[in-house]
Amino acid sequence: PSNTQAAPVWSHNSLVPEEPQQGCGVSVKSQTAQRRIVGGDEAGFGSFPWQAYIRIGSSRCGGSLVNRYHVVTAGHCVARANARQVQVTLGDYVINSAVEPLPAYTYGVRQISVHPYFKFTPQADRFDVAVLRLDRPVQYMPHIAPICLPTKGEDFLGQYGWAAGWGALQPGSRLRPKTLQAVDVPVIDNRLCERWHRSNGINVVIYDEMLCAGYRGGGKDSCQGDSGGPLMLERSGRWFLIGIVSAGYSCAQKGQPGIYHRVANTVDWISHIINS
Template structure:
């Protein structure tokens, strides 16, 4: 006979729930405990008046302020395709709905970024979700300041129906190969001023020498466990792959940058994506529309000299990404 005690502080009172786990149907227990709760919860999004102008159009033009590493607060709605992804522990699956209600964070073992590309699909890094089960993943759209109720428009959280990791994805001691995945959400997304998809680039597009933006809620300094609550963004130039290799080797790092990878950053460092930004977008604006050109993948440090960030190159696998959105 096994017992599990869960103590939570609600309205300044302690509620002790004693769960008898042995011999009890877990879903039946949850239905009894919370008769009005369904997992994943079905939320009716009441969209404000909004004229959708196509992919890659941000309605907010707020200017960034100070701070990702060396970056800035992005501004509410500046990147309406930005997704906040949480991957839960399998041991917590039975009680995940309860933990979501009470805000218990220990069940989330991984936090990543992502990019909305359609009403039902989000692109993220393969290494974020390669070992995850769809029922353990939650995707939040429209968030700017995490866990804030004071934003101009609300955020919405979705369950995940399917996870499609690129068939050539491979964990490696260096940057992971073909580090991209497509998540199918459990319901359609209603586009709003702060929730809209980003465009995909044409196959083979080259962005060498152009400045892109990386965004996320990752660490503000290398090795830091502290994470900002406010979405951060940083501008970084796209580099030639061979230049990226030479810079790394000058620092004693023998890395191979394969064709499906892309590097972006400064030789002197100072600006970069960091831990917790994985899966998030590297994006570039052309003629008033934003394009997803990279997915945050790897880096040997954050914003260190001669160690630019390594991204998955979306233009290399855009055909697979587009096909993945048609399968479910």
């Protein structure tokens, strides 16, 4: 589309990320990206240097670079994929074009790690997060750099995040923009998100590992093709990955904010995978 929680199989205090990983989350274009995906604008070359473009057979998803070897994406993008079918492009801004000042680089995938509790569901997928291990280390450049991970359990209620991707500019459209789009959306309370959906006749449970962001009146949202891409937040000059585009009932509709995977809920698992 696109809570009772068992105790984690393992947990390790040493896995909680210390203060921002060295050198993560810094965009050379520290101009806040221009405005956005539906209701958005072109992001600006190099604004989000962690943004990945992922091809899975004939499907497309977004992702986020988190260190030299790993990209985080949505579980539903890769749960049924074989690593050999997946290609990850970093440093791209205008897809399939060479107009950018610096080149894009494409990587193969050695390993796909889908969250152990990931589950396809008729509503929003559960624990919709996966980590891809690339086939070679990434050289950081002005337009290729990792994003920071948030602290475990951190709550971003009421703060404005940015979603970015190459997904549809309107719901149901088969047209896709060539240029990376970005949009600002406020994080809203999970219960409020359920109520907004319910007032539109949609009964959806927003579990603890999910996060909603958007506007009661609609108009700005992530959409088909943005799945797996980042919802990110800037704090004192660094960008943090707070959500992963997961699901939505249509796009940018009134009372139907986007549903994201909540990274602060599974950051211990993500850290474990990317540091081992």
